Amino acid sequence: MRLPREPHPVDRPGLLISMIVCGGLGTLAASGWNGDAGRFQPIAAVLAVVLFACFLIMFAVFWVGWLMRGHELWREARRER
Template sequence: MPTPPTHPVEQPAFRSLMLTSLFLGAVLFLAAGPETNGFAGLGMTLSFGVFLISFGLYLLAWVLREHELWREGRQGLEE
């Protein structure tokens, strides 16, 4: 019997992408200093953007997963 695919919340690659983009954004922010221009500013903006989008998707997937688990638990009580 094949194993079912893991939920995005449970995949380590998704969490590592999120944490890596946050770390890279923080490093570029510290490297750029107050004058964010050029490559460091663009990289910082992009990595924080990737972090925000992936964090939002992670939270949405977690809420939907918890809701589905709640619905499955309620099915047994309603029957």
């Protein structure tokens, strides 16, 4: 009897939701670079860069996890033959 398997981290919504939130907030911060009267807003620029960096890091983690899950499924299929 096999125990129910815990879902792969890529199948959980937390990482994907965090990635989308960081990307959306980064886009909003980037639109605030030229705030009131067209003046440059340095805090908005820094925030946008940090949020986009977080988005890219989470995207890389998600992509690697997706590849690892595919490899795991492939190995299981080969073992069952």
